[in-house]
Amino acid sequence: MQKLIDLLQWGPDGWLDELASGTAVTIGLALATLPIGIAAGFIVALGKQSTDPLIRASAHLYTTVFRGLPELLTLFIVYYGAQFAVSAASRALVGAPLEISPFLAGMVALGLVLSSYASEVFLSAFRAIPREQAEAGFALGLTHSQVMRRVILPQLIRIALPGLSNQWLLLLKDTALVSVITLNDLIRETQVAVSSTKEPFFFYAVACAIYLLLSVISSAGIWRIDRWASRGTAK
Amino acid sequence: MGLAGNGKVSDGAATLRPAPAGRLNNVTPAGIALLALWAIIGAGVAYGLAASLNAEGLANYGPRILAGYLTTLELVVLSFAVGVVLSVPIAAGRLSRNRLAGGLAYAYSYFFRGSPLIAQIFLIYYGAGQFVPELKAAGLWWFFKNSFYCAVFAFALNTAAYQAEILSGAIRNVAPGQRETAAALGLHPRITMRKIILPQALISALRPYANEVVLLAKASAIASIVTVLDLMGQTRFAYSKTYDLSFYFWAAVLYLATVEIFSHGVNFVERRITRHLKR
Numbered sequence: 352m353q354k355l356i357d358l359l360q361w362g363p364d365g366w367l368d369e370l371a372s373g374t375a376v377t378i379g380l381a382l383a384t385l386p387i388g389i390a391a392g393f394i395v396a397l398g399k400q401s402t403d404p405l406i407r408a409s410a411h412l413y414t415t416v417f418r419g420l421p422e423l424l425t426l427f428i429v430y431y432g433a434q435f436a437v438s439a440a441s442r443a444l445v446g447a448p449l450e451i452s453p454f455l456a457g458m459v460a461l462g463l464v465l466s467s468y469a470s471e472v473f474l475s476a477f478r479a480i481p482r483e484q485a486e487a488g489f490a491l492g493l494t495h496s497q498v499m500r501r502v503i504l505p506q507l508i509r510i511a512l513p514g515l516s517n518q519w520l521l522l523l524k525d526t527a528l529v530s531v532i533t534l535n536d537l538i539r540e541t542q543v544a545v546s547s548t549k550e551p552f553f554f555y556a557v558a559c560a561i562y563l564l565l566s567v568i569s570s571a572g573i574w575r576i577d578r579w580a581s582r583g584t585a586k
Numbered sequence: 587m588g589l590a591g592n593g594k595v596s597d598g599a600a601t602l603r604p605a606p607a608g609r610l611n612n613v614t615p616a617g618i619a620l621l622a623l624w625a626i627i628g629a630g631v632a633y634g635l636a637a638s639l640n641a642e643g644l645a646n647y648g649p650r651i652l653a654g655y656l657t658t659l660e661l662v663v664l665s666f667a668v669g670v671v672l673s674v675p676i677a678a679g680r681l682s683r684n685r686l687a688g689g690l691a692y693a694y695s696y697f698f699r700g701s702p703l704i705a706q707i708f709l710i711y712y713g714a715g716q717f718v719p720e721l722k723a724a725g726l727w728w729f730f731k732n733s734f735y736c737a738v739f740a741f742a743l744n745t746a747a748y749q750a751e752i753l754s755g756a757i758r759n760v761a762p763g764q765r766e767t768a769a770a771l772g773l774h775p776r777i778t779m780r781k782i783i784l785p786q787a788l789i790s791a792l793r794p795y796a797n798e799v800v801l802l803a804k805a806s807a808i809a810s811i812v813t814v815l816d817l818m819g820q821t822r823f824a825y826s827k828t829y830d831l832s833f834y835f836w837a838a839v840l841y842l843a844t845v846e847i848f849s850h851g852v853n854f855v856e857r858r859i860t861r862h863l864k865r
Contacts, residue, residue: 398620405617409624419800419845420838421807423818428834435831520700527702531811538705545712552713559701559709566700 355553358544366544366554373540374561380457380526380536385519387462392469399474410470417467423528425464430456430532457529465522472514476507509580516573520566527562537561631835638832647824647833654820655840661734661806661816665741666799672746673753680754691750698747704808706744711736711812737809745802752798756791757783789859796852800845807841817841 361367398410417425434451441449480503488498530538541558545551679691698706714721714730721727729735760783768778810819821837824830 401617402612403614403617405613405621409617409620412624415846416842419804419842421804421818421841423807423810424821424834424838424841427822428831428838431825431831431834524700524702527704528808530704538702538708541705542708550716552709552716555705555709555713559697559705562701562705563697 355550358548358550358553359557366540366548369540369544370537370557370561373535373537374565376454376535377523377526377537378565380454380461380529380534381519381523383454384458384461384465384522384526387458388465388518388522389469389515391462391466393473395466395470396473396477399470400477414467414470417463418471422460422464422525423531426457426460426528426532429460429463433459453529453532453534456532457526457534461522461525461529464525465518468518468521469515472511472518473507476511476514477503479510480506509584512573512577512580516569516577519573520569523565523569524562631839634832635835635839638830638836643828643830647820647828650815650820650824651817651833651836651840654815654817657734657814657820658803658806658816658818661737661741661809661814662799662803665738665745665806666802668738668742669745669749669802672742673749676746676750677753677757680750681757695747695750698744699751703740703744703805704811707737707740707808707812710740733809733812733814737806737812737814741802741806741809744805745798748798748801749795752791752794753787756787756794759790760786789863792852792856792859796849800849803845803848804841 357365359365359367395410395413398406399414401407401410420428430451430453433456437449437451484502484506485498488502493501526536527538530536530542533539537558541554544554548554676691676694679687680695682688682691711730711733714736718727721730729739764782764786765778768782769775773782806816807818809816810822813819815823817837817840821833824833
């Protein structure tokens with residue numbers, strides 16, 4: 352037992368600093384993906400409500416594809432596909448192949464997945480807001496963007512929040528896949544620790560515990576955001 | 587319409603509610619461009635797939651990919667079935683008024699839903715490697731040294747946590763009057779559960795269960811990381827030998843087609859079995 356505790360020290364003898372830097376990469380990747388995925392999901396949700404049937408069809412196709420593919424496969428297609436395209440282009444332009452960053456590939460792939468799920472969350476939130484809300488706004492002489500910003504969005508955020516919080520927790524877990532394309536996230540740092548200490552059970556259990564801790568912290572944060580978003584509504 | 591004088595009204599209302607589907611009079615250049623983009627992507631993928639369909643590639647990797655596809659199906663069906671069995675006691679714990687049972691079930695569910703599946707598989711597959719003498723003594727080593735069995739084990743534990751939430755949620759959502767009426771009629775609680783609560787709960791749980799199958803099918807690709815040669819594993823093998831990206835597109839087509847056929851099948855079944863609930 353003492354041996355295991357020693358393995359979790361900070362510094363050159365223990366692995367806590369490695370695990371911490373992996374955790375930082377995991378959180379960084381999730382935080383970097385979140386705004387992109389949410390924004391793209393919002394745009395796709397608008398597309399699904401367009402009056403143009405072609406835009407609707409394109410938006411629905413987007414969701415079907417990226418919700419139906421395994422996240423790991425999306426990641427590989429983005430990573431190897433981008434690598435293929437970038438190295439072909441850079442060899443033609445610069446003469447030497449450029450490397451594609453696993454962080455960026457992870458961001459794009461997880462962003463595609465997140466946005467397709469988030470678009471469904473936004474879509475059902477849009478449908479939960481009575482159309483009279485918008486009509487009343489127009490009747491008061493508000494412009495289209497004012498109605499969106501002042502009338503629809505505040506309600507939309509409140510209604511979509513539980514669904515989006517769920518997506519955040521899924522995203523946090525999905526970042527673990529990026530270890531497969533050699534990004535030094537928590538899982539990969541754990542693998543490094545395992546390969547040199549031969550204590551797989553202990554270290555993977557620690558990794559699971561860190562992920563659990565992250566979701567507990569997230570839940571606390573989400574609770575605060577929810578309270579902020581529901582201000583002014585009857586309890 | 588009284589508000590039609592203001593152009594913005596119909597415009598704004600239109601973006602907040604879609605026009606009836608199937609009319610082509612609202613087509614815009616943006617829509618044509620978007621659909622054209624998809625058509626180009628689709629054509630590119632189709633061309634890549636067709637180009638890779640040469641005799642050599644087909645003979646070398648065709649049977650492998652097919653075998654991988656069957657392994658993926660096996661993986662999903664087996665782990666879902668084991669998950670169903672495991673989820674019943676956990677759901678019972680979640681619904682139990684006993685503090686200890688409830689706490690244990692909640693902890694189980696929280697652990698498996700709160701940490702990544704990939705970490706759970708590593709914990710089981712590589713973690714078992716640390717306890718070889720003990721597992722051999724217990725006669726379990728044949729199970730844990732096989733990566734396929736380990737993957738099924740990890741998936742089953744994971745999906746059991748989600749299924750327990752689905753099941754307990756569905757049972758909780760059956761109107762309380764149903765149980766009270768059954769009690770007033772003097773029915774035994776076990777009969778009430780089997781004949782009155784469960785049939786209603788399972789209808790409302792059908793869609794979440796179907797979603798869970800889809801999520802499990804997608805997550806099964808993770809098994810390839812612990813050397814299971816499922817569809818993803820065989821695809822990665824073929825790619826590592828040929829550096830031909832089209833193998834990944836073949837895998838994508840297979841996964842997508844399977845998931846879509848399954849979801850549409852479930853939709854059909856759900857429409858049939860909820861006919862009596864439509865008003």
